[in-house]
Amino acid sequence: MEAAATPVKHYTAYKPRPFKREERKDVTVLFGGLTWKHERLIQGALQNLGYKAETLPNIAREDLDAGKELIDVGACCPTTFTTGNLVRFLKERSAIEGPEAAANNYVFMTAGACGPCRFGQYHESYTMALDGIGLRDFRLFLLDQTNLDQGAAAGGGLEVNLPFTLGIIWGVLCGDILTDLEYRTRPYEVVPGTTDRVLKDATERLYEAFRHRPVRKSKLGAVAWHLLTRRFTNALRDVKKMFDAIEVDRLRVKALVKITGEFWLQTHEGDGNYNIKRWLEQEGAEVMPPPVCVWLDYLLYMGAQKLTDKGDKKKARQVRWIRSIYKWVYNRFRAAVDGVPSPMPDQDQIAELAAPFYNYRIEGGEGHMLIGKALKAHLEKHAHMICELSPYSCMPNTMSIGAMANVVGKHPDLLYAPIEVKGDAEVHALSRLQMVLTEAKKRAQKEYDEALGRSGLTPDQVRERAAKTPAIKRGVWQVPHHGCSGTAANVVLHLAR
Numbered sequence: 155m156e157a158a159a160t161p162v163k164h165y166t167a168y169k170p171r172p173f174k175r176e177e178r179k180d181v182t183v184l185f186g187g188l189t190w191k192h193e194r195l196i197q198g199a200l201q202n203l204g205y206k207a208e209t210l211p212n213i214a215r216e217d218l219d220a221g222k223e224l225i226d227v228g229a230c231c232p233t234t235f236t237t238g239n240l241v242r243f244l245k246e247r248s249a250i251e252g253p254e255a256a257a258n259n260y261v262f263m264t265a266g267a268c269g270p271c272r273f274g275q276y277h278e279s280y281t282m283a284l285d286g287i288g289l290r291d292f293r294l295f296l297l298d299q300t301n302l303d304q305g306a307a308a309g310g311g312l313e314v315n316l317p318f319t320l321g322i323i324w325g326v327l328c329g330d331i332l333t334d335l336e337y338r339t340r341p342y343e344v345v346p347g348t349t350d351r352v353l354k355d356a357t358e359r360l361y362e363a364f365r366h367r368p369v370r371k372s373k374l375g376a377v378a379w380h381l382l383t384r385r386f387t388n389a390l391r392d393v394k395k396m397f398d399a400i401e402v403d404r405l406r407v408k409a410l411v412k413i414t415g416e417f418w419l420q421t422h423e424g425d426g427n428y429n430i431k432r433w434l435e436q437e438g439a440e441v442m443p444p445p446v447c448v449w450l451d452y453l454l455y456m457g458a459q460k461l462t463d464k465g466d467k468k469k470a471r472q473v474r475w476i477r478s479i480y481k482w483v484y485n486r487f488r489a490a491v492d493g494v495p496s497p498m499p500d501q502d503q504i505a506e507l508a509a510p511f512y513n514y515r516i517e518g519g520e521g522h523m524l525i526g527k528a529l530k531a532h533l534e535k536h537a538h539m540i541c542e543l544s545p546y547s548c549m550p551n552t553m554s555i556g557a558m559a560n561v562v563g564k565h566p567d568l569l570y571a572p573i574e575v576k577g578d579a580e581v582h583a584l585s586r587l588q589m590v591l592t593e594a595k596k597r598a599q600k601e602y603d604e605a606l607g608r609s610g611l612t613p614d615q616v617r618e619r620a621a622k623t624p625a626i627k628r629g630v631w632q633v634p635h636h637g638c639s640g641t642a643a644n645v646v647l648h649l650a651r
């Protein structure tokens with residue numbers, strides 16, 4: 155007698171249950187993945203549209219373990235951390251509210267894409283984890299990061315329309331402005347802790363601006379309002395006044411460290427990257443954080459290029475036009491804080507700089523940008539060293555680090571610290587970084603001494619002049635670039651004039 159064939163259980167992709175429009179007032183929409191400032195502003199934009207929006211708790215070390223237990227071996231470190239983060243939240247809610255309520259009372263939205271790296275597979279990891287904790291019924295929605303007007307997701311509860319998307323993008327741009335001011339100010343604050351306090355108030359000022367946006371129903375109305383309103387520039391002017399009140403001492407000699415690397419890892423502030431930005435500041439560095447807005451600019455740049463390749467000149471022109479408007483909005487926000495935050499880099503220049511080492515058509519992760527940005531900062535003297543945060547098990551970043559070996563061979567004076575982040579090898583990563591930072595500090599001191607020599611001033615005379623120049627002591631002040639990487643050296647040369 156033949157044995158009965160075992161029925162094959164075919165793979166079926168995860169499909170969320172509908173999230174209905176009428177559930178919107180009761181169900182909390184979860185999101186995360188950026189800094190707490192960006193997330194707070196996005197929360198305001200979503201609440202403004204009637205969503206009960208909450209951010210996931212900031213990444214903690216335990217999320218790595220939770221992620222490792224539930225998803226595939228060898229997943230990249232950001233996937234493991236973010237999956238574990240969602241799992242931690244759901245487990246906590248299940249313990250308090252019960253598993254059924256946890257699955258029904260929350261939905262999670264995250265960005266997704268296709269492409270050669272795991273970013274296109276995040277949702278697979280999430281669903282694998284949901285299976286693992288018995289919450290397959292939990293609803294998660296993947297938003298296409300390249301489509302501004304996707305319409306309603308299954309059930310209509312989540313509507314990705316222009317007010318929704320523009321709110322998120324404007325939130326990202328304003329979050330970048332806040333982060334830029336924060337990192338320029340904190341290393342030089344005279345009273346420790348002032349910047350963090352002001353930053354919190356400034357974020358709340360902007361949050362209120364997003365929370366109480368007037369809602370425009372028509373697409374044209376939403377676009378026109380976002381482009382023309384003074385609501386956000388007025389709020390940013392208030393932010394500038396708040397930061398101006400912070401007294402700073404820009405004559406402290408500090409190594410300027412530019413952070414590059416994989417998108418999530420370089421943006422994150424927390425256990426996911428060993429709190430590396432805070433650690434660098436504690437070690438006496440000034441950190442140049444990467445703005446999130448560059449990512450969208452890169453997507454638009456590559457999108458226009460692909461349309462040109464296909465011969466669709468009309469659409470390519472439209473994308474370039476959208477890109478110009480996008481940059482114009484960011485520059486308008488920068489102007490509201492005296493133009494101090496760094497402008498978006500020129501993508502053509504980044505691609506040209508990277509070209510001898512990494513073809514800009516190779517996509518995945520940050521692609522050629524890692525090489526182009528490092529070279530730009532080095533050649534134009536905007537940083538003493540580059541710290542590249544590279545996730546464990548990340549294919550695109552591994553390629554970029556390989557290409558950087560060639561870059562460093564051709565530019566031996568480029569101080570480059572590629573730091574692999576596994577999440578559980580902090581001592582190793584930080585001690586490696588400290589070695590390169592020590593050299594960067596020496597360079598910063600040497601540059602400062604040379605600036606003093608060129609100025610013909612003594613340190614006391616420099617301080618006397620600084621005391622008579624109130625602008626220098628304000629939180630928001632554009633340090634003129636006199637060809638030095640470090641802030642203090644540029645200030646000396648400025649005062650010498």
Ligand code: SF4
Nearest residue numbers: 230271272273519548
């Ligand atoms: S770029 Fe690397 S770290 Fe980021 S999602 Fe892709 S594989 Fe993971």
